[in-house]
Amino acid sequence: MDDTSFAVLEAAFRTKYFQYEDVIKWADAEIAALDSPPKWLLDLSFSTDEDIAAARMNLAMMQKVERSGRQNFSDETSRLFLYLGFLWLGFEKGNISADELLRLASDELFYWNEDGDFGETLWEKRLSELTKLFYQYLDRKIDCTKISVCGDSELAKRARRVFMPFAEFASQLMCQLPDGLTKI
Numbered sequence: 001m002d003d004t005s006f007a008v009l010e011a012a013f014r015t016k017y018f019q020y021e022d023v024i025k026w027a028d029a030e031i032a033a034l035d036s037p038p039k040w041l042l043d044l045s046f047s048t049d050e051d052i053a054a055a056r057m058n059l060a061m062m063q064k065v066e067r068s069g070r071q072n073f074s075d076e077t078s079r080l081f082l083y084l085g086f087l088w089l090g091f092e093k094g095n096i097s098a099d100e101l102l103r104l105a106s107d108e109l110f111y112w113n114e115d116g117d118f119g120e121t122l123w124e125k126r127l128s129e130l131t132k133l134f135y136q137y138l139d140r141k142i143d144c145t146k147i148s149v150c151g152d153s154e155l156a157k158r159a160r161r162v163f164m165p166f167a168e169f170a171s172q173l174m175c176q177l178p179d180g181l182t183k184i
Contacts, residue, residue: 001038001178003064008176010061011082013054015104017090018181020050026180083108085170088163098159 001009013023027045031037040060047053061079084105091101 004173005176005178006064007061007079008082008170008173009178009181010057011079011170012086012174012177012181013057015083015086015090016050016095016100017086017093019095020053023053023181026178029180030178080108081166081169082173084163085166085168088167089170092167101159 012018024045024047027041030041031045034041040056040063043056043060044053047056087096087101087105090096091098096104
């Protein structure tokens with residue numbers, strides 16, 4: 001699996017776009033089909049719960065980045081965009097709640113850039129808007145029940161507008177996912 005495919009898989013899994021059980025079934029099938037499966041795949045298969053599996057995938061991603069030294073889809077910006085995109089796509093699928101969407105995106109944003117200065121490109125403006133949205137969420141000024149995929153509240157429209165560029169980016173890269181997972 002190349003770096004881009006792995007980055008897409010890791011983001012989709014960590015954001016709960018795929019259900020834990022489905023990913024483990026896929027990993028088990030991959031292991032059975034390979035003569036010498038990679039360590040990360042074995043670690044994923046033997047994970048005892050979703051959090052451990054996600055941590056192992058993230059660790060494997062970090063190790064790939066360190067080894068390759070390349071700044072393709074393994075770079076932090078692209079990984080952040082993938083993560084935010086798959087969060088929204090997972091929310092659309094009903095795999096996570098609006099509260100989880102904002103909490104998980106908030107956690108990732110704060111980890112990624114503590115100073116909140118994202119510049120002036122379209123992506124950077126969306127990240128800046130997203131940061132403001134999260135501060136409102138953290139201050140409990142947002143009622144998450146008003147965010148829905150099809151909702152017409154101002155908050156729902158704002159969330160869609162903010163997340164949509166990232167969701168489109170993730171959607172374009174879904175073709176990089178392994179065949180066994182694309183049908184889930």
